[in-house]
Amino acid sequence: MPQLKNYREVGIFDLMSAPLNPIGAFDAEQFKKDVRALLAEKKDEQFLAVDLTGLDFVYSDAYNAFIQFQQEMDDRQGLFAVLTNNQTIIDGLKKVGLDKSIKVFSYESDMMSFSLHAQAPEKSDESTSSSEAPDHPVASQNMSGETPSHHLDRRSTGTHRRFTKSFNAIAKEEPTTKKKGLDVPFDDEPSSTRTVIIVILLLLAAVGGTLAFFYF
Numbered sequence: 001m002p003q004l005k006n007y008r009e010v011g012i013f014d015l016m017s018a019p020l021n022p023i024g025a026f027d028a029e030q031f032k033k034d035v036r037a038l039l040a041e042k043k044d045e046q047f048l049a050v051d052l053t054g055l056d057f058v059y060s061d062a063y064n065a066f067i068q069f070q071q072e073m074d075d076r077q078g079l080f081a082v083l084t085n086n087q088t089i090i091d092g093l094k095k096v097g098l099d100k101s102i103k104v105f106s107y108e109s110d111m112m113s114f115s116l117h118a119q120a121p122e123k124s125d126e127s128t129s130s131s132e133a134p135d136h137p138v139a140s141q142n143m144s145g146e147t148p149s150h151h152l153d154r155r156s157t158g159t160h161r162r163f164t165k166s167f168n169a170i171a172k173e174e175p176t177t178k179k180k181g182l183d184v185p186f187d188d189e190p191s192s193t194r195t196v197i198i199v200i201l202l203l204l205a206a207v208g209g210t211l212a213f214f215y216f
Contacts, residue, residue, distance in 0.1 A: 006034050010108050011115025013049040013081060014038060026052070028061035035069055046078025049103075049111065057088050063096050070102045079103055083111065 007016045016038070019030035031050065039045050048069060052058065070080040081103040084090065093099045105111045 007038060010049070011112045012118055013047045013111055013115065014042070014045065015049045015051050015083065015108075015111070018050060018052050018055060026055060026058045026062045028059070028065045031062070031065055032068070035065075039072075044076075046073065046076050047081070048073055048078070049081035049083055049105070052082055052084040052086070052089055055084070055089065056086060058092065063092070063098060066098060066102060070098070081105055081111070083108065 006019075007014045009015070016031070016034060019027040019034060021027040021030075035048065038048075050066070066080065066082065073080040079102075082089075082093065083105050085106040090099070090104060093102070093104060103114070105114070
């Protein structure tokens with residue numbers, strides 16, 4: 001007659017049933033024997049868990065057994081886990097520091113989810129690498145068919161920017177009146193020279209007339 005297994009497979013874990021003593025408490029000694037039998041049967045065992053569902057507490061001998069097999073799973077580069085959603089047991093694990101070294105699952109679905117991620121690291125890596133941005137600059141993907149020159153022409157405005165008016169846009173002022181005198185201080189009026197010459201000629205003519213009068 002085949003021997004009944006005292007564990008079941010949940011994801012990558014072999015989940016051991018919690019052995020109970022006559023008073024209904026966790027039997028740490030029987031648990032050690034059960035685990036030893038399993039490890040003898042499965043030489044490559046790496047993921048071991050114990051089902052504490054339905055138990056309200058465990059004694060210190062149970063914690064000692066958990067520490068022992070947690071260390072053994074570490075040596076195998078594996079993991080030891082506990083399945084329980086009882087807050088009293090969870091608080092007890094925290095008090096002795098086991099929550100930092102063993103994995104605590106509240107439900108079997110959590111164990112399955114953990115197993116799926118642990119079994120497919122390569123797939124996760126591929127999805128991560130495929131989601132990485134390509135070598136092209138991000139700006140080139142958001143241009144919606146625009147050329148780089150169009151993209152560069154979009155300049156933001158603000159108080160820090162200066163705007164200059166094109167010379168072609170400045171209206172040329174047409175002179176309406178001729179500027180004279182002080183309006184154009186650096187311009188020489190041609191009529192001034194002409195007046196001086198006329199005055200000199202008149203003076204010469206007057207001097208010549210006076211001299212002719214005295215001599216003739």
